[in-house]
Amino acid sequence: MIKLEDLEVRQAQFIAILAQAARRQRDELLGNVAEEDLGETQPARGEHNPTGALGFEPLPPNAPQISALRDAIADLSPEARCELHALMRIGQGHLGAKDLRRGVSEAGRLGDETVSASMVEDADLHDHIIKALYEADLS
Numbered sequence: 001m002i003k004l005e006d007l008e009v010r011q012a013q014f015i016a017i018l019a020q021a022a023r024r025q026r027d028e029l030l031g032n033v034a035e036e037d038l039g040e041t042q043p044a045r046g047e048h049n050p051t052g053a054l055g056f057e058p059l060p061p062n063a064p065q066i067s068a069l070r071d072a073i074a075d076l077s078p079e080a081r082c083e084l085h086a087l088m089r090i091g092q093g094h095l096g097a098k099d100l101r102r103g104v105s106e107a108g109r110l111g112d113e114t115v116s117a118s119m120v121e122d123a124d125l126h127d128h129i130i131k132a133l134y135e136a137d138l139s
Helices: 009-030 064-075 078-092 097-110 112-120 125-135
Strands: none
Touching (some): 009 064, 009 125, 064 112
């Protein structure tokens, strides 16, 4: 069984909820644009989110949901942020659940600023965290 050492599951779930709120606000701002109007080709396989590449850029940096997400991530210890980053990568499919420790080590080498920024910029952070918690049998 996979075990988190510094991050509590409830903290990961709370950050996932904040990310979901930020995503909803971003999606409302973007409106219901037809996928054809976005000019993206539809992938045959894998994740299909034509606006995912935008991250949270459409929102102002001081939007309440983004600020709450950024603050919650910043309130974690550096070690807990590395575990959350590893969970995000598991949820993205870049790591297997059994590779959590390797992901934590890699996040440590990236540096705290890069790790935090990559999580705040992930528009699908909620889905990635929830998927990783499920895959690691932590939910």
